[in-house]
Amino acid sequence: MTITQEAPLQAPSRTPTHNQASLIVHGRDRTGIVAAVGSVLSKHEANIVSLDQYSDNPHGGAFFQRTVFGLDNLKAALPHIDDDLKARLGTGFELEFRLRDLSIPHRVAIFASKADHCLLDLLWRHRRGELPITVAMVISNHPDTAGEVRAFGIPFFHVPSAGPDKSAAEAQHLALLKGNVDFIVLARYMQILSGGFIAEVGVPIINIHHSFLPAFIGAGPYARAKERGVKLVGATAHYVTEDLDEGPIIEQDVVRVSHAHTVADLRRRGADVERDVLSRAVLWHSEDRVIRHENHTIVFA
Amino acid sequence: MTITQEAPLQAPSRTPTHNQASLIVHGRDRTGIVAAVGSVLSKHEANIVSLDQYSDNPHGGAFFQRTVFGLDNLKAALPHIDDDLKARLGTGFELEFRLRDLSIPHRVAIFASKADHCLLDLLWRHRRGELPITVAMVISNHPDTAGEVRAFGIPFFHVPSAGPDKSAAEAQHLALLKGNVDFIVLARYMQILSGGFIAEVGVPIINIHHSFLPAFIGAGPYARAKERGVKLVGATAHYVTEDLDEGPIIEQDVVRVSHAHTVADLRRRGADVERDVLSRAVLWHSEDRVIRHENHTIVFA
Amino acid sequence: MTITQEAPLQAPSRTPTHNQASLIVHGRDRTGIVAAVGSVLSKHEANIVSLDQYSDNPHGGAFFQRTVFGLDNLKAALPHIDDDLKARLGTGFELEFRLRDLSIPHRVAIFASKADHCLLDLLWRHRRGELPITVAMVISNHPDTAGEVRAFGIPFFHVPSAGPDKSAAEAQHLALLKGNVDFIVLARYMQILSGGFIAEVGVPIINIHHSFLPAFIGAGPYARAKERGVKLVGATAHYVTEDLDEGPIIEQDVVRVSHAHTVADLRRRGADVERDVLSRAVLWHSEDRVIRHENHTIVFA
Amino acid sequence: MTITQEAPLQAPSRTPTHNQASLIVHGRDRTGIVAAVGSVLSKHEANIVSLDQYSDNPHGGAFFQRTVFGLDNLKAALPHIDDDLKARLGTGFELEFRLRDLSIPHRVAIFASKADHCLLDLLWRHRRGELPITVAMVISNHPDTAGEVRAFGIPFFHVPSAGPDKSAAEAQHLALLKGNVDFIVLARYMQILSGGFIAEVGVPIINIHHSFLPAFIGAGPYARAKERGVKLVGATAHYVTEDLDEGPIIEQDVVRVSHAHTVADLRRRGADVERDVLSRAVLWHSEDRVIRHENHTIVFA
Structure with a gap:
């Protein structure tokens, strides 16, 4: 029988979501989205935990991106980042995005x-x-x-x-x-x-x-x-x-x-x-x- | 890399079908079918290799049986067994069956x-x-x-x-x-x-x-x-x-x-x-x- | 959403085990086992519900058989059948078997x-x-x-x-x-x-x-x-x-x-x-x- | 039998790799990598087809990124981009990267x-x-x-x-x-x-x-x-x-x-x-x- 001493099963979730936020960006694909999103997050020193991205057609198809970043050393509150993203993504790119504090279930x-x-x-x-x-x-x-x-x-x-x-x-x-x-x-x-x-x-x-x-x-x-x-x-x-x-x-x-x-x-x-x-x-x-x-x-x- | 010395992959098939025959029996389920089939095969000293059986309802449902047996020590030729099965299963039980020499592909x-x-x-x-x-x-x-x-x-x-x-x-x-x-x-x-x-x-x-x-x-x-x-x-x-x-x-x-x-x-x-x-x-x-x-x-x- | 009207999930088990018994037979393979078991069950008019059988080598290898049969119209009590099996399988064949009333959990x-x-x-x-x-x-x-x-x-x-x-x-x-x-x-x-x-x-x-x-x-x-x-x-x-x-x-x-x-x-x-x-x-x-x-x-x- | 008229099975690969390049970036995780990579690609108007990223620990763990981008409207040859990446990633970030034209098998x-x-x-x-x-x-x-x-x-x-x-x-x-x-x-x-x-x-x-x-x-x-x-x-x-x-x-x-x-x-x-x-x-x-x-x-x- 098994006697391996593992940590208890009630272990933390896959993404330890405390002190993390997710950003979903979604819209028509075009050159420069990645750099634009990256520059806003970088400006506030967001430490990116994971980033997934998919485009069903790079020539004007639909673009999807999910970024998770840490809130620990963030240089701004989430609403502030939200405003920055709105300014950067909303006008030039016509992208939709949603920003969410993952510690709030x-x-x-x-x-x-x-x-x-x-x-x-x-x-x-x-x-x-x-x-x-x-x-x-x-x-x-x-x-x-x-x-x-x-x-x-x-x-x-x-x-x-x-x-x-x-x-x-x-x-x-x-x-x-x-x-x-x-x-x-x-x-x-x-x-x-x-x-x-x-x-x-x-x-x-x-x-x-x-x-x-x-x-x-x-x-x-x-x-x-x-x-x-x-x-x-x-x-x-x-x-x-x-x-x-x-x-x-x-x-x-x-x-x-x-x-x-x-x-x-x-x-x-x-x-x-x-x-x-x-x-x-x-x-x-x-x-x-x-x-x-x-x-x-x-x-x- | 792997160096395990296994037998070659061109190994014999799951059922080494040389010198074996299969018998499929199929019809309305009723008491005694198993014994009847078994007695015919036993009479000719058929050595049963595998036997699978399924009934979708034991009270008069449909009955299905697949038997594989060896031909090595068989005391009769397949046509002879076929006749015996016909006599035993065909009349009393109204079952269909098919007998086949598995060595003939x-x-x-x-x-x-x-x-x-x-x-x-x-x-x-x-x-x-x-x-x-x-x-x-x-x-x-x-x-x-x-x-x-x-x-x-x-x-x-x-x-x-x-x-x-x-x-x-x-x-x-x-x-x-x-x-x-x-x-x-x-x-x-x-x-x-x-x-x-x-x-x-x-x-x-x-x-x-x-x-x-x-x-x-x-x-x-x-x-x-x-x-x-x-x-x-x-x-x-x-x-x-x-x-x-x-x-x-x-x-x-x-x-x-x-x-x-x-x-x-x-x-x-x-x-x-x-x-x-x-x-x-x-x-x-x-x-x-x-x-x-x-x-x-x-x-x- | 789904609105299919299925029977409730608390449905009967795969083998409706009430009024059924299982017989496990296990030992050295030899010609005639299937007929011997079949004839005992047939004698008592046991209605066989399912039968699975496996032999790891028909020439004297190990033989395994599981039979489930109904108790409804059985012509003898289980202990009686047990005695018959003992007489038929225990001596000539040197097989082990166990018979069990599946309605007793x-x-x-x-x-x-x-x-x-x-x-x-x-x-x-x-x-x-x-x-x-x-x-x-x-x-x-x-x-x-x-x-x-x-x-x-x-x-x-x-x-x-x-x-x-x-x-x-x-x-x-x-x-x-x-x-x-x-x-x-x-x-x-x-x-x-x-x-x-x-x-x-x-x-x-x-x-x-x-x-x-x-x-x-x-x-x-x-x-x-x-x-x-x-x-x-x-x-x-x-x-x-x-x-x-x-x-x-x-x-x-x-x-x-x-x-x-x-x-x-x-x-x-x-x-x-x-x-x-x-x-x-x-x-x-x-x-x-x-x-x-x-x-x-x-x-x- | 099936009569659906699909395109032939010899269809193009998952990533139509003609006219595309992949960039693998790999090293110690730190803030700003995503923006740095994104800005180099954006500068040359690289159209990003897919981007996957993983960090095994955002606080100084290992960082992995795979970017695929189109070469069609690229404003520079790959070696030029390679130089830019070297300047941007090699010194400040101590990251390894490799850039490859996917059309070369x-x-x-x-x-x-x-x-x-x-x-x-x-x-x-x-x-x-x-x-x-x-x-x-x-x-x-x-x-x-x-x-x-x-x-x-x-x-x-x-x-x-x-x-x-x-x-x-x-x-x-x-x-x-x-x-x-x-x-x-x-x-x-x-x-x-x-x-x-x-x-x-x-x-x-x-x-x-x-x-x-x-x-x-x-x-x-x-x-x-x-x-x-x-x-x-x-x-x-x-x-x-x-x-x-x-x-x-x-x-x-x-x-x-x-x-x-x-x-x-x-x-x-x-x-x-x-x-x-x-x-x-x-x-x-x-x-x-x-x-x-x-x-x-x-x-x-």
């Missing part, structure tokens, strides 16, 4: 239904210090997981579904969420969100769903995958848009299955993939590693 | 177009002794790979496509194939086979195609996968049926990609998966490891 | 230390109905996880380690375990078990440990893996023998990492693999899918 | 023995346009693959091994290689290279070897892996150093195996992983994506 609401595998996995990881977020609340259309959620010290709100008219439930959701969360995670939440809700809530929404090769859209996907004899079961995490399950993909993974697996087995193996894929998508989003562009994402993972 | 025709990755990989594996088949011929609608195929000592036939009417080309195909092959492999063959051809040729046909999560059916799948930002690129090997790309799946696999991959990269990574998946499907089929049932397969790999 | 003790990822994952899967076991107790050399374990309704015993002399602690372990458990799981238990304890407790012990390509044995494996720049982090579940970490492997898996991952990241990704690999090993062992032979395993998964 | 020698799987895979990929290299020669201690190599139009040199004294063979190798190649690939070359040779030849050497969890060092690794019942077989590509198989890892991967696989099967599945892993290592090295540092690598893949 994103506030997150998790939506769930009856299935608890994705929900509990996120709460566990959060308690272990794996996710740099604050779980502000869990909202569910079923009361089943209330006890478990509250055992983590996290508020649980039961907002029942009431048939096809979602307006009352969504009004309750908005009352709970507005001003309180920076993004939402649908952890196997089995209700459709209306376009109106998505627009009104105004924060990114991450969803997880099963996925197959080939896809089985609609009811009973696992049963149909079994009929077709698929050899892989997968999951896809994506941003929610009005187009059902068609939003930008953040992360995907699969697991092997065989003819000997029942439909219930496929669903269970699928659940294992779902929780892993969703947790990676939440981690990357909360570390500002994901940039949306058209209907896809740039992930600097 | 399947004869295979490979269909290809311009892309050579799947074709060459099969020919090279065959030469290494990895595939217990005889490659009877390669048929292509393009002349491009003729030289390479013939360098392997394998006949190459160029049968050009001539627009939407495939009847002339398919007549040529049938003339080449009839009586000469036990199964057909479409190694990125970019032409549709007609239902009439599939019925007339009368042997199993294995195809390989790309696959994605979610699926992108129709033209330009890699370009559309890129637009959606997929994180996995896959391939599916399946038996060809009249329903385009909807036949029983034999094998699938995927490889990770990222936003930094171009459409050409996706296609190339996809090609790597395609050749691996297709070679496994061909191996398993040629070792009688795959049983078709309704629209799926049982794979005793 | 194995009783399991889980040993843990401070890290909770494997422990909680097992308890949660058990509550979901994924593992056909009874968790009889959790034993830990640290009190940290007591509250969480007891929240699952499972007894928690704190047996502190007391330096190099383990005899007092192991005596306490034995007092708790003897007669109460069918196997033990070391869920990241960071203490060495003595050879005396392993012999005395007399039940299989499953351990999980990290693993790398190449291996980094001894202290600080993750730090050393980082220094060498490994691209994969893995985990191995194995049976515990007196040879530290050298027992028969049950299951392994890996996850990709990159130079951008810190030692803490490697450890965390490793933890994800550990819990998945351990849960599969526990599932397969509890379903009698694993047969130990010399220093390896046959896994009919 | 690396010249590569491939060393092989009897096994052809890695060798042929590299030659295929090269012919398909997947690898931006020139294969200058193949050197083998066995004549077996001469015909196949020459069919690709590539020189083949047979330099037999002559027992433990490698000095004569290595002198031949050096005579062939000196001045003619930019790096060497050992494609399952089964001879040890002496430290003197490695130093004298003066170019990077990439090797591929099998790898397992746990590692089986020394003779007969596959046989010993089989005895231990491993469930994964892997391969590791690394730079060759004087420490046998202990050089910096470039890439690794694994494939699943089971108890039913023979030693020959493990070796064959291993061969599939080896060729894939080696080809990725060669691709990344030839695109200047790999930076060696101490005993590991930074791979901007």
Whole structure:
């Protein structure tokens, strides 16, 4: 048996985000962006920890950059740097950028239904210090997981579904969420969100769903995958848009299955993939590693 | 660098198929099948090398069994055992079975177009002794790979496509194939086979195609996968049926990609998966490891 | 977002083990074993649900067989069948076999230390109905996880380690375990078990440990893996023998990492693999899918 | 079957390297590097296509940066930019850098023995346009693959091994290689290279070897892996150093195996992983994506 004396598992996150800030720059590619961003950061003696950059076409395509820098010896406060970036990037380059102090965790609401595998996995990881977020609340259309959620010290709100008219439930959701969360995670939440809700809530929404090769859209996907004899079961995490399950993909993974697996087995193996894929998508989003562009994402993972 | 003295890579196949036979039994599940099959084989002192069995429902579901046994000390010739099995399984149990001397390789025709990755990989594996088949011929609608195929000592036939009417080309195909092959492999063959051809040729046909999560059916799948930002690129090997790309799946696999991959990269990574998946499907089929049932397969790999 | 109406995730296990029994047969291979076993089961009208068999050499090698059959219409009680098998297999064939009613779950003790990822994952899967076991107790050399374990309704015993002399602690372990458990799981238990304890407790012990390509044995494996720049982090579940970490492997898996991952990241990704690999090993062992032979395993998964 | 009309597979490489240059910067991390590099490139109106950067510790750790930029509208020749970088980075920052015109392919020698799987895979990929290299020669201690190599139009040199004294063979190798190649690939070359040779030849050497969890060092690794019942077989590509198989890892991967696989099967599945892993290592090295540092690598893949 293992007796290696490692540091405890509740170790610091990949990017020790205390005293660090991230800068996302995004826009039409052109010569000189890198030097311009670099000169602003250099002027304030920002010590760059990591820098990732991607251009889908250097001749006028889309440009994406993520810079993480330390705040320790910084010669200016973040708002001051923000002003400098605005002056330097906003006018000449017409770039969008966002600057964020990574030591301030994103506030997150998790939506769930009856299935608890994705929900509990996120709460566990959060308690272990794996996710740099604050779980502000869990909202569910079923009361089943209330006890478990509250055992983590996290508020649980039961907002029942009431048939096809979602307006009352969504009004309750908005009352709970507005001003309180920076993004939402649908952890196997089995209700459709209306376009109106998505627009009104105004924060990114991450969803997880099963996925197959080939896809089985609609009811009973696992049963149909079994009929077709698929050899892989997968999951896809994506941003929610009005187009059902068609939003930008953040992360995907699969697991092997065989003819000997029942439909219930496929669903269970699928659940294992779902929780892993969703947790990676939440981690990357909360570390500002994901940039949306058209209907896809740039992930600097 | 490595200096381990291993046996050469051209080592014998997983099932040393010389002096072995396989027996596939398939039908409605009921009590006593195992004992009945076992008693026939035992009577002739067949030494069972491996036995795999699966039932999708023990109460009258479908039953599948693959037995491999040695021919060395067998007390009867295979046709004699075949008769015994017919007497024992055919009447009381209404089972189908097929008995095959594994030392007689399947004869295979490979269909290809311009892309050579799947074709060459099969020919090279065959030469290494990895595939217990005889490659009877390669048929292509393009002349491009003729030289390479013939360098392997394998006949190459160029049968050009001539627009939407495939009847002339398919007549040529049938003339080449009839009586000469036990199964057909479409190694990125970019032409549709007609239902009439599939019925007339009368042997199993294995195809390989790309696959994605979610699926992108129709033209330009890699370009559309890129637009959606997929994180996995896959391939599916399946038996060809009249329903385009909807036949029983034999094998699938995927490889990770990222936003930094171009459409050409996706296609190339996809090609790597395609050749691996297709070679496994061909191996398993040629070792009688795959049983078709309704629209799926049982794979005793 | 997803709205597919699947059956709940707390679905029945892969082998609906109620009213089923498993028969493991194991010994020197020879002609006629399959027929002999089949005839005993057939005599009692056992409906065979699945049958897996493997021989590492049909000419006198080792033979392994796992049969699952239904108890519904059985014409005899299990002890009666056991007697018949003893008469038929024990004398002529010198085979070992074990017959087990799968509806009686194995009783399991889980040993843990401070890290909770494997422990909680097992308890949660058990509550979901994924593992056909009874968790009889959790034993830990640290009190940290007591509250969480007891929240699952499972007894928690704190047996502190007391330096190099383990005899007092192991005596306490034995007092708790003897007669109460069918196997033990070391869920990241960071203490060495003595050879005396392993012999005395007399039940299989499953351990999980990290693993790398190449291996980094001894202290600080993750730090050393980082220094060498490994691209994969893995985990191995194995049976515990007196040879530290050298027992028969049950299951392994890996996850990709990159130079951008810190030692803490490697450890965390490793933890994800550990819990998945351990849960599969526990599932397969509890379903009698694993047969130990010399220093390896046959896994009919 | 598939009828999608994709562009041909012989598509351009991931980074269309014509008219592009790569700049690798490497040294002790400090504030201002990014701005300094950016300002030199910006001054000459270099259009940056991609930029990856990593620091293992922003407070005086090691800094790594890879920039790819277009040469189309460049306002200076590369040597001029090289001078500017030398002036800007060499003195104040004590950084090392290398600038390279990516349209000039690396010249590569491939060393092989009897096994052809890695060798042929590299030659295929090269012919398909997947690898931006020139294969200058193949050197083998066995004549077996001469015909196949020459069919690709590539020189083949047979330099037999002559027992433990490698000095004569290595002198031949050096005579062939000196001045003619930019790096060497050992494609399952089964001879040890002496430290003197490695130093004298003066170019990077990439090797591929099998790898397992746990590692089986020394003779007969596959046989010993089989005895231990491993469930994964892997391969590791690394730079060759004087420490046998202990050089910096470039890439690794694994494939699943089971108890039913023979030693020959493990070796064959291993061969599939080896060729894939080696080809990725060669691709990344030839695109200047790999930076060696101490005993590991930074791979901007």
